[in-house]
Amino acid sequence: MVVARLRRSVAIVGGGVSGCSAAHRLATSGAVDVTLFDWGRAVGGRTSHRLRPEPAADGSDVSLQFDHGAQFFHVDDPTFGALVLPHAERWPTDASRLVLLDAAGGPPVPLAQRSDGAGGLFFGVGRTELAPVRYVARGGMGALVRGMLNAAYHSTDGLALRVYEGSRVASCERLPDGRWRLRGDGLGHEQSTADALAKSEGRLLGEFDELLVADHMAAAMPDWHPCCLRGLADATPRASAALRASLGWDEGVRRFSKIRPLFTCMVAFAREAGADCAVEAHDAPFDAAAIVGSDVLQWACAQRARPHGGARGARGAGEAEGDALRAHRWVLVSTAEFADKCLSGEGLSRAPARAAGAAGAEYVPQTDGYLRADPAAAMLCEFERILARSGARGEGAALAPAARTPLLVKCQRWGAAYCAPDPPGDGGAARAELAAALCEAEENMSVTLCGDYVSMLGLDGSAPDDAFAIQRAALSGIRAAERILARAAA
Numbered sequence: 001m002v003v004a005r006l007r008r009s010v011a012i013v014g015g016g017v018s019g020c021s022a023a024h025r026l027a028t029s030g031a032v033d034v035t036l037f038d039w040g041r042a043v044g045g046r047t048s049h050r051l052r053p054e055p056a057a058d059g060s061d062v063s064l065q066f067d068h069g070a071q072f073f074h075v076d077d078p079t080f081g082a083l084v085l086p087h088a089e090r091w092p093t094d095a096s097r098l099v100l101l102d103a104a105g106g107p108p109v110p111l112a113q114r115s116d117g118a119g120g121l122f123f124g125v126g127r128t129e130l131a132p133v134r135y136v137a138r139g140g141m142g143a144l145v146r147g148m149l150n151a152a153y154h155s156t157d158g159l160a161l162r163v164y165e166g167s168r169v170a171s172c173e174r175l176p177d178g179r180w181r182l183r184g185d186g187l188g189h190e191q192s193t194a195d196a197l198a199k200s201e202g203r204l205l206g207e208f209d210e211l212l213v214a215d216h217m218a219a220a221m222p223d224w225h226p227c228c229l230r231g232l233a234d235a236t237p238r239a240s241a242a243l244r245a246s247l248g249w250d251e252g253v254r255r256f257s258k259i260r261p262l263f264t265c266m267v268a269f270a271r272e273a274g275a276d277c278a279v280e281a282h283d284a285p286f287d288a289a290a291i292v293g294s295d296v297l298q299w300a301c302a303q304r305a306r307p308h309g310g311a312r313g314a315r316g317a318g319e320a321e322g323d324a325l326r327a328h329r330w331v332l333v334s335t336a337e338f339a340d341k342c343l344s345g346e347g348l349s350r351a352p353a354r355a356a357g358a359a360g361a362e363y364v365p366q367t368d369g370y371l372r373a374d375p376a377a378a379m380l381c382e383f384e385r386i387l388a389r390s391g392a393r394g395e396g397a398a399l400a401p402a403a404r405t406p407l408l409v410k411c412q413r414w415g416a417a418y419c420a421p422d423p424p425g426d427g428g429a430a431r432a433e434l435a436a437a438l439c440e441a442e443e444n445m446s447v448t449l450c451g452d453y454v455s456m457l458g459l460d461g462s463a464p465d466d467a468f469a470i471q472r473a474a475l476s477g478i479r480a481a482e483r484i485l486a487r488a489a490a
């Protein structure tokens, strides 16, 4: 009798670009079975696309779409290009509509006309010498990873890949036979520590041969953070300690110093009869602007200029629902310094409210109450100020306050938006220890880590560069998948 050898199973915790790229590589190999869990309402992580139903004046709901995380990506690697370009479009189509705005004043300058490489601008946007073309996903940024997963699913007839969205992996346990038992729940984002801990023994999600953790928060946060994959630090203490040290964990403020926060602000202005001046005022003569000289903002992007139709199968459907009907949408991105300032007041966590002497802290969910109007109001006000100073609004655009009242102003806190690279020459010893510890965890425990931070910490041997953050996240997932496949074949 011939007994078929069962394929190895891989669980992926995290469905951002890195986790989904890994899932694609693993599933299309035909060599392993893949199950991906993501905590968010939908896969995408920081490349997410938000579709918000808002009440319209006639009582119906209007969908307002925003790319409120990553804004665009560069491609200079053929493997990454082959994975994502089928789901992407060059952006913006008219280069003159991507500009630099100086908060001190002066007209918008098309970035393409600058010859200084504009280093240091938002995710390398002005570095035309490095990456002259930018892309966005067709159908909103979340469509990037959905495209990868769909391609993998169809190429394997759906047999090798399962995806669970809205599914938090709360804990992992290494069984005597070396497999990983995962438990979790359907607890949504922005829950309290108490809720997260209460559910950490949640339902059984399955048992797997390999565990791929595609999120640094899941891998390295202490257990008061709802993201934390409990049990991992106990099973892989050396890797956990090295990762925390490399990311600059500071117990005093309960944050990683190298992981920088950002706030994004989604703004929509009504396009209704009688409110035309509001449209004019915000109908700036550019599609997106990198902003310099502002403590508050570093990026502003009109959503109407993005190819959002794909999610509904036709370019322009987003326009029809959002802009043409009634709303003119912008996404504003804060500076990391502004986000730091907001967080120093409100924090990601507060001191332990549990039993006296207990370790840990309480996670502060970003409820509407937490965000209040503060970050949003400051960001919108700064945008108005910069537009006015640049003359981008045109003459005579002073508005009655009522006409300027936005339909929606909503902030999103990205407590872990990107990983700041070490200054050249720094961090060598910590990097060597982390590389050795991760290698040990892979070989001895079948645990692999991936994510943009793996590359930004310089672990893949390349010079960290945030202009390629999304590409780096994807390549880190693909490389992690290849190491898993090599072990499966051994």
Ligand SMILES: Cc1cc2nc3c(=O)[nH]c(=O)nc-3n(C[C@H](O)[C@H](O)[C@H](O)COP(=O)(O)OP(=O)(O)OC[C@H]3O[C@@H](n4cnc5c(N)ncnc54)[C@H](O)[C@@H]3O)c2cc1C
Pocket: 013, 014, 015, 016, 017, 018, 019, 037, 038, 039, 040, 043, 044, 045, 046, 047, 068, 069, 070, 071, 072, 073, 074, 123, 167, 168, 169, 170, 214, 215, 217, 218, 226, 227, 228, 229, 262, 263, 264, 333, 414, 416, 417, 418, 450, 451, 452, 453, 466, 467, 468, 469, 470, 471, 473
């Ligand atoms: C506002 C903003 C703007 C940006 N702009 C750009 C840009 O223009 N260009 C660029 O290249 N990069 C940009 N970036 C950075 C880029 O988005 C990231 O580098 C990249 O998306 C990281 O992908 P990742 O897979 O490593 O992590 P993530 O996208 O963070 O994915 C991790 C996933 O793990 C999930 N997860 C966490 N814990 C658990 C758990 N316990 N159980 C289940 N799931 C879990 C999370 O829900 C998340 O989906 C931006 C980031 C932000 C925040």
